[in-house]
Amino acid sequence: xxxxxxxxxxxxxxxxxxxxxxxxxxxxxxxxxxxxxxxxxxxxxxxxxxxxxxxxxxxxxxxxxxxxxxxxxxxxxxxxxxxxxxxxxxxxxxxxxxxxxxxxxxxxxxxxxxxxxxxxxxxxxxxxxxxxxxxxxxxxxxxxxxxxxxxxxxxxxxxxxxxxxxxxxxxxxxxxxxxxxxxxxxxxxxxxxxx
Ligand code: G3H
Numbered sequence: 413x414x415x416x417x418x419x420x421x422x423x424x425x426x427x428x429x430x431x432x433x434x435x436x437x438x439x440x441x442x443x444x445x446x447x448x449x450x451x452x453x454x455x456x457x458x459x460x461x462x463x464x465x466x467x468x469x470x471x472x473x474x475x476x477x478x479x480x481x482x483x484x485x486x487x488x489x490x491x492x493x494x495x496x497x498x499x500x501x502x503x504x505x506x507x508x509x510x511x512x513x514x515x516x517x518x519x520x521x522x523x524x525x526x527x528x529x530x531x532x533x534x535x536x537x538x539x540x541x542x543x544x545x546x547x548x549x550x551x552x553x554x555x556x557x558x559x560x561x562x563x564x565x566x567x568x569x570x571x572x573x574x575x576x577x578x579x580x581x582x583x584x585x586x587x588x589x590x591x592x593x594x595x596x597x598x599x600x601x602x603x604x605x606x607x
Pocket of ligand 1: 431432433493494559560561579
């Protein structure tokens with residue numbers, strides 16, 4: 413059976429500042445991860461005649477993929493990060509200061525909370541459905557390079573996690589999550605390539 417590899421983009425300049433949304437480039441650590449990821453793919457998939465690399469349309473995922481040379485890349489708009497609407501570009505601290513009602517509404521129900529002019533986790537879960545359909549049809553391995561909220565949604569689907577847990581699933585930076593259908597259901601392996 414073909415494995416699916418899930419990873420967030422390398423650390424971005426905004427991750428460093430705690431800012432959400434935007435279309436930032438990678439930090440120095442993030443650039444290092446891009447190299448390590450290419451090396452991992454090269455070694456782990458060296459016997460595969462076919463595989464594909466799926467990214468979002470945001471430049472931090474394309475940059476993270478750019479050293480992977482042996483397999484074709486596909487960009488999906490539906491893999492773009494949760495749309496934070498009017499909060500795009502703010503830090504969580506700024507949201508708490510300037511929009512305390514929004515901050516506490518999200519804290520109270522992170523799954524259903526929809527950013528003004530943006531999305532909720534429920535919206536994201538619905539939006540990624542076409543990607544899930546395509547992933548299930550693949551006959552060869554796929555490496556998905558995307559974003560935290562997106563990967564929480566994909567991971568929860570494949571690992572059969574309850575909806576209410578989705579916004580809280582740990583998807584750390586610089587870590588590859590390998591998911592594969594095994595004899596006893598879905599199996600998961602994590603590779604932490606750097607801190
Ligand atoms: O920029 C968005 C974050 O990756 C999503 O994180 O849903 O835990 O705020 P959050």
